[in-house]
Structure formats: structure tokens, C-alpha cells
Amino acid sequence: MEFIYISLAVALVLLVLHFVMLKLSLNKEVRILVIIASLVGFTYWGIEPYAHHIMHPEVAEADFTFKDLKNVDTSLAGNAENGKVLVEANCIACHSIESAGFPQMMPNADAAASYGVVPPDLSSAGRIYDKNYLANFIFDPVSAMHLQHKYTPESGKSFPMPSYNWMSAQEIMDIVAYFESIAPKVAEGSEAHKQSFDAACGRCHSMAYAGSEALTPAETIKNYMGATPPDLSQYIKSRGHHYLNNFINDPQVLLHGTSMPRVGLTEKAQEEVIAYMEEVGDRKKAERETLGLWVMLYTLIFAILAYLWKRKIWSEVH
Amino acid sequence: MAEFKKADSMLEWFDQRLGVVNFAKVMMTEYWIPKNINFLWAMGVLLTVLFTFLVVSGIFLLMYYKPDVNMAFDSVNYTIMQEVAYGWLFRHIHAVGASVVFLVIYIHMFTGIYYGSYKKGREMIWVSGMLLFVLFSAEGFSGYMLPWGQMSYWAAYVITELFGGIPFIGNELVVWIRGNFYVSDSTLTRFFMLHVLLLPLLIIGAIVFHFYALRFPHVNNEEGEFFDFDEEAEKYKAGDKKGSKVVAFWPVFLSKDFFVLGFFMLFFFYLTFFHYGFAMDAINFDKADGLKTPAHIYPEWYFLWSYEVLRGFFFDIAGISGKSLGLIAFGIANVIFFLLPWLDRSPMVKPANQRPYFKYWFWLMMADLVVLTVFGKLPPTGINAWIGFASSMTFLILFASLPFITKAEAKKAGGK
Numbered sequence: 001m002e003f004i005y006i007s008l009a010v011a012l013v014l015l016v017l018h019f020v021m022l023k024l025s026l027n028k029e030v031r032i033l034v035i036i037a038s039l040v041g042f043t044y045w046g047i048e049p050y051a052h053h054i055m056h057p058e059v060a061e062a063d064f065t066f067k068d069l070k071n072v073d074t075s076l077a078g079n080a081e082n083g084k085v086l087v088e089a090n091c092i093a094c095h096s097i098e099s100a101g102f103p104q105m106m107p108n109a110d111a112a113a114s115y116g117v118v119p120p121d122l123s124s125a126g127r128i129y130d131k132n133y134l135a136n137f138i139f140d141p142v143s144a145m146h147l148q149h150k151y152t153p154e155s156g157k158s159f160p161m162p163s164y165n166w167m168s169a170q171e172i173m174d175i176v177a178y179f180e181s182i183a184p185k186v187a188e189g190s191e192a193h194k195q196s197f198d199a200a201c202g203r204c205h206s207m208a209y210a211g212s213e214a215l216t217p218a219e220t221i222k223n224y225m226g227a228t229p230p231d232l233s234q235y236i237k238s239r240g241h242h243y244l245n246n247f248i249n250d251p252q253v254l255l256h257g258t259s260m261p262r263v264g265l266t267e268k269a270q271e272e273v274i275a276y277m278e279e280v281g282d283r284k285k286a287e288r289e290t291l292g293l294w295v296m297l298y299t300l301i302f303a304i305l306a307y308l309w310k311r312k313i314w315s316e317v318h
Numbered sequence: 319m320a321e322f323k324k325a326d327s328m329l330e331w332f333d334q335r336l337g338v339v340n341f342a343k344v345m346m347t348e349y350w351i352p353k354n355i356n357f358l359w360a361m362g363v364l365l366t367v368l369f370t371f372l373v374v375s376g377i378f379l380l381m382y383y384k385p386d387v388n389m390a391f392d393s394v395n396y397t398i399m400q401e402v403a404y405g406w407l408f409r410h411i412h413a414v415g416a417s418v419v420f421l422v423i424y425i426h427m428f429t430g431i432y433y434g435s436y437k438k439g440r441e442m443i444w445v446s447g448m449l450l451f452v453l454f455s456a457e458g459f460s461g462y463m464l465p466w467g468q469m470s471y472w473a474a475y476v477i478t479e480l481f482g483g484i485p486f487i488g489n490e491l492v493v494w495i496r497g498n499f500y501v502s503d504s505t506l507t508r509f510f511m512l513h514v515l516l517l518p519l520l521i522i523g524a525i526v527f528h529f530y531a532l533r534f535p536h537v538n539n540e541e542g543e544f545f546d547f548d549e550e551a552e553k554y555k556a557g558d559k560k561g562s563k564v565v566a567f568w569p570v571f572l573s574k575d576f577f578v579l580g581f582f583m584l585f586f587f588y589l590t591f592f593h594y595g596f597a598m599d600a601i602n603f604d605k606a607d608g609l610k611t612p613a614h615i616y617p618e619w620y621f622l623w624s625y626e627v628l629r630g631f632f633f634d635i636a637g638i639s640g641k642s643l644g645l646i647a648f649g650i651a652n653v654i655f656f657l658l659p660w661l662d663r664s665p666m667v668k669p670a671n672q673r674p675y676f677k678y679w680f681w682l683m684m685a686d687l688v689v690l691t692v693f694g695k696l697p698p699t700g701i702n703a704w705i706g707f708a709s710s711m712t713f714l715i716l717f718a719s720l721p722f723i724t725k726a727e728a729k730k731a732g733g734k
């Protein structure tokens with residue numbers, strides 16, 4: 001319906017344009033150009049922006065506050081020292097924290113075999129994960145990840161990390177404060193981009209065009225997730241910024257039922273991840289844009305010279 | 319053997335051996351084009367230039383492309399786009415050029431239709447032009463398969479599958495075209511051969527034929543006026559350039575074409591560097607996967623109108639399945655333009671807007687093709703399916719009625 005209204009409006013505009021052009025007694029070639037540009041422009045609008053909007057309806061804006069998660073009172077101020085004690089007692093049996101001197105206990109393949117997926121190193125947890133998300137994740141990982149549909153009692157599967165819902169909100173916030181205190185400061189730019197990607201996505205996804213392979217072996221992860229997570233080398237091109245931004249923030253919104261967890265990245269970390277995907281997937285972007293301007297400038301000069309030459313030649317025959 | 323006197327200049331040396339002076343006259347400085355033309359007459363030269371761009375960029379791509387299902391995707395998206403110096407530039411020029419060439423072909427075609435440049439002696443220009451259209455379509459289709467992305471695979475799957483609808487031999491034909499029971503490595507390799515060898519050869523041949531076909535009937539003009547080219551040429555050569563109705567191909571006609579070309583290339587390079595998404599579909603950056611059907615399958619934009627004619631018939635009529643009806647209509651859509659010179663029964667060669675009935679036909683056809691193109695991309699559900707049906711029917715009815723409309727027009731004009 002919408003389409004019909006818009007088309008009628010366009011037809012009306014064209015009609016008016018037609019009479020205005022006649023009234024102005026515009027040069028005939030200009031009139032032809034206007035007609036062609038309108039037809040082509042309208043068709044373009046129909047097969048690109050309009051079709052895109054129909055095939056990929058808008059979804060809710062990405063929510064970087066994770067406001068659906070309310071199990072932990074995140075207004076409490078955490079005590080990093082107490083958090084350290086809690087982490088050492090509860091987390092390092094499975095997780096490495098290289099930045100705090102807790103190395104990985106076993107090779108990736110063995111870790112993957114024991115847990116289904118390689119448990120993440122927690123060094124940068126305090127930097128890349130949203131505070132609210134992280135607290136609620138510790139409280140109950142599965143609901144934070146929006147993967148309740150996968151770990152149903154009937155499925156017989158359970159997520160390898162237990163819920164720490166027996167902890168008090170204060171204790172959880174202490175843990176969060178500890179992670180924030182140990183997160184390494186990283187430089188801005190491509191190094192940070194890669195680091196965020198590796199920490200947030202690299203356990204499951206490969207990036208072949210950057211020469212990196214998922215930490216968890218493909219076979220193991222297929223058993224664990226039900227599907228092999230795709231290589232992300234070209235995802236910046238096949239999905240684009242806008243889609244990735246919504247998707248990473250909460251995969252279920254765009255791909256209902258997917259096995260990919262919501263990872264809970266802060267807006268900044270997510271921007272870094274996407275920037276990295278662009279650096280790998282569209283490596284020549286900067287070169288393309290600079291060269292593009294030069295080529296267009298050159299062509300403009302050619303066009304102007306050609307116009308002057310045409311004027312001179314045609315003045316002899318008109 | 320004829321006597322050769324010693325040449326005084328390089329030009330003379332070549333002229334003695336190749337007749338270059340006369341050749342240049344016949345092809346350039348004394349090849350006469352009507353003066354009364356607008357920038358739409360530059361489209362042929364634009365097409366020639368675009369084709370050259372496609373050939374040159376294609377040759378560069380060919381040096382790194384690998385026609386093998388396991389290597390094709392990465393050879394394009396990694397080797398060419400990221401490793402080879404300026405490989406991305408050649409790929410962008412090639413992909414955008416292939417899309418834009420169709421835009422210009424359509425403008426060129428509808429210019430021909432608008433000014434009636436397909437009849438009264440110009441039939442062979444038209445037929446050779448349509449031959450080029452068909453060859454370019456095959457070239458575009460086969461080329462789109464080569465990067466072996468999701469859309470490459472599924473468009474190839476859907477279009478080759480169509481041949482299965484042909485009675486009796488359909489199934490065997492599909493297998494013969496694919497070289498296998500499904501779209502596979504053999505399909506990719508043979509379409510690669512078509513794309514880089516056979517079709518380009520045929521296209522070059524058809525372009526030469528098209529140019530040759532232009533020589534005798536001469537190029538049409540803005541008013542569809544017939545005049546004596548020899549007489550006008552004599553005037554021009556005698557120095558009455560302003561009074562003559564013709565100009566020389568070189569430098570007069572081409573100077574205008576270069577000017578149009580300059581601004582067109584500005585637009586073209588803008589698309590190549592900054593706005594190429596329409597020519598390189600996002601979905602094709604996912605590697606082909608025969609087990610994962612994309613949510614929406616659609617061909618490149620220039621096939622959308624005929625694809626929509628195919629999809630338009632989504633229900634059975636008089637016991638014939640919708641699928642067969644669609645296929646028949648699709649077949650008609652692909653050849654009917656060849657017959658235009660004979661379907662138009664009016665002898666009038668004039669711009670459409672000066673023809674009492676044809677003008678409605680022309681603008682209705684344009685509107686219908688735009689609607690078909692837009693709905694060819696949208697999912698064919700709900701009201702969209704019915705709009706598709708109505709616009710497909712409109713397309714067929716317009717063509718079926720053309721002889722009658724133009725016959726009536728001829729009568730009306732004759733009666734005056």
C-alpha cells in the first residue's frame with residue numbers, strides 16, 4: 001500500500017515537473033536528462049532502499065544498558081580487594097586471568113573437550129563487558145546470554161558455567177570491581193580493535209583473512225553449539241555495520257533461536273569489534289577512498305576540457 | 319605487383335601499404351552523422367567505452383581468479399580484493415561496469431524505441447542491437463556466478479532450473495547445462511569458459527556487425543527526418559558546414575560524445591569508489607552453500623523485470639500450471655523486443671510524443687517496466703503477487719496490442 005501512495009506522489013511530482021519544465025522552456029537536453037534521472041532514481045529507490053526496508057524490517061535500537069537484566073543491584077559500590085578473594089576461590093579453577101598472573105591450565109583443545117568451548121581468559125572482562133551485563137551474567141549466565149531456549153531441562157544440556165545466584169549482590173559487585181581494576185589499559189586504534197575481537201569473539205569464530213583460527217576446534221564447537229560458527233572475514237561486507245551493531249548486541253532479535261549468545265559488550269568494545277571486522281574485511285577502504293577522489297578530480301578536468309573542445313567544434317557547424 | 323615509389327613520410331608509407339588515408343575518411347572524417355541529435359545519441363559510444371573498461375579490468379582479474387569451487391570465493395575476495403595491488407580497483411570497475419552497462423543499454427534501447435530508430439530500413443541495426451542485449455545478458459549471468467557467493471550459487475540454481483520446464487527434454491537439458499545433477503564445480507568451470515572466452519568473442523563480433531548495420535540506413539535523428547545524405551555531405555565538404563544537415567563522425571560527433579562521456583565517467587567513478595553496493599550484493603560475500611537457501615533470492619537488477627514476468631503467474635489458468643505459464647511469458651519477454659520492427663505497423667518515424675497513439679504505448683511500457691523491476695525484487699507475497707500478475711499481464715497485452723494500435727495510427731495519419 002505504502003508503495004502505491006509513494007508511486008502516486010512521485011507520478012504527481014513528475015507531472016508538475018513536466019509542466020514547470022515546459023513553462024521554463026528549459027533546454028531540451030536538460031529536460032531529457034531530468035526525465036531519465038527521475039525514472040532511474042525512482043527505480044533505484046525501489047530496488048535498493050525500499051526493497052531493503054521491506055526485506056529487513058527495522059528492529060529495536062541496540063540497548064547497551066542491558067536493561068532487561070535486573071537480578072543484581074548494580075548501584076552498589078564494589079570492593080576490588082574482596083572481589084579478588086572471591087575470584088580466586090570461584091573462577092580460576094576454569095578461567096585463566098593472564099593479566100593477574102593466573103595462566104591457562106590446559107591446552108585449548110583439552111579445555112574445549114572438557115567444557116564444550118574454551119573458557120574465556122578474564123583479563124579484559126572488566127574492559128569489554130558492560131557492568132550490568134557482567135554482574136547479571138555471574139548471577140545467571142544463561143538468561144544473560146538469552147540462551148534459555150538451548151539449555152532447557154528437556155535438552156539435557158547445561159551451560160558449563162554454574163550460576164552464582166547464591167552470592168549476594170555486594171559480592172557480585174566486588175567481583176566486577178576486581179575485574180575492572182585488573183583490566184589492562186590498551187592503546188586506542190587497531191591494536192585495541194583486535195584485542196576486543198579476540199576476547200569477545202575469537203573463542204568460537206575464525207577470521208581466516210587475518211590468519212586467525214577459533215580457539216575452540218570446529219568439531220567440538222559444532223557438538224556443543226549445534227552449528228559451526230561462521231568465519232567472520234567478510235561479515236563486514238555481507239552484513240554491514242548497521243546489522244552487526246544490532247546483531248552483536250542481542251543476536252536473538254535478528255536471528256530468533258540462534259545459538260550465538262548475547263556477549264554483553266559495552267558500546268565502545270562493540271565498536272572496536274566492528275572496526276576490527278572492517279580492518280580485516282575491507283582492508284583497502286582508505287586506499288579506495290583517497291584514490292577515488294583523485295580519479296574523480298582527474299575525470300572532472302577531462303570532462304571540462306571535453307566540453308570546451310565540443311563548444312569550439314560545434315560553433316563551426318551551428 | 320604494383321610499383322611502389324619511395325614514401326616521403328611515415329603516413330605515406332603506411333598509406334601505400336594499408337590505405338590508411340582512405341580508411342580514416344570512410345570510418346571517421348567522412349562518415350556522416352545527422353546534426354540534429356541530442357546526448358542520447360552518445361549512448362552507443364558510452365557502451366563501447368564501457369565494454370572496453372570491462373575487457374581491460376576483466377583481463378586483470380583473470381590473472382588471479384581461480385575457477386574452482388574451493389578456491390573461487392577466496393581468490394576473488396582475498397587474493398584480488400586484498401593481496402594484489404589495485405586488484406580491488408579492477409574488481410570494482412568490473413562489477414560496477416557490468417551493472418552500469420545495462421543501465422546504458424536500456425537507455426540506448428528505449429532511445430531507439432522512442433525515436434522509432436528500429437524501422438524503415440533500420441531493422442538490422444535493431445536486430446543486431448537485440449543480439450547484443452541477449453549476449454550481454456548471458457555475459458552478466460555467467461559472470462555473476464564466478465565469485466561463488468551465496469547469490470552466485472542460488473541465482474545459478476534458480477535460472478538453470480528454469481530449463482527443466484521445457485517439455486520432454488527439460489530434465490536432461492538442465493543436467494546438460496550444469497554438467498552435473500546440481501550446480502557444481504563443472505557448472506562453474508563451464509560458465510567461466512563462457513564468460514571469458516566464447517561470449518566476449520561473440521560480443522565483439524556482434525558489435526562489429528552492429529556498427530556495420532549502421533552504415534547504410536544511417537543514424538536516425540531527433541525528428542525522424544529522412545534526407546539525402548550524399549547531398550548534405552557535399553554541402554558540408556564544400557564548406558557550408560552550418561547549412562548542412564550532417565556532421566563528420568570525427569571530430570564533430572565524437573567531440574560531443576567525449577563531453578557526454580566525461581560527465582558520465584564522473585558518475586561512473588563515483589559509483590565505483592563510493593557507492594558500489596547495488597552492483598555487489600551483500601549476500602554474495604557469504605560463500606556459496608548448497609545446503610543453506612537465502613531468505614530472498616533475486617537476480618541482478620537488470621533481470622528483475624523479466625524475472626517478475628516469470629513470477630507473475632503464480633496460479634493455474636485453464637488447467638495450465640502457473641509455473642508453465644510463467645515460463646512461457648518469460649520466454650516471450652526475452653524475445654519479443656526482437657520483433658518490434660514488425661509489430662509496429664505504422665510507417666511513421668517520429669519521436670513517440672509526436673505520434674498520436676504510440677506515445678501512450680511508450681510511456682505505459684516504461685511505467686510497466688519500472689513496476690516490474692521494483693516488484694521483481696520484493697517478496698512475492700500478498701498484494702505484491704497480484705501487482706506482479708497485473709504488471710506481467712500489462713506487459714504481454716501491450717505487446718499484443720501494438721500492431722493494432724500502430725495500424726490505427728497509420729490510418730489516422732494517412733487520413734489527414
Ligand code: HEM
Pocket residue numbers: 358359360361362363365366369423426427430433435436440443444446447448449450451525528532536537538539
Ligand atoms: C553494448 C552494446 C551496444 C553498443 C556498443 C552499441 C553501439 C551503438 C552505436 C555506436 C550506435 C550509433 C549512434 C548511437 O549511439 O545512437 C548505435 C546505434 C543504435 N543501436 Fe546500438 N549499441 C549496443 C547495443 C544496442 C542494443 C541492445 C540495441 C537495441 C536493442 C541497440 C540498438 C541501436 C539502434 C536502434 C541504433 C540506431 C540509433 C539511431 O539510428 O538513432 N544497440 N549503437
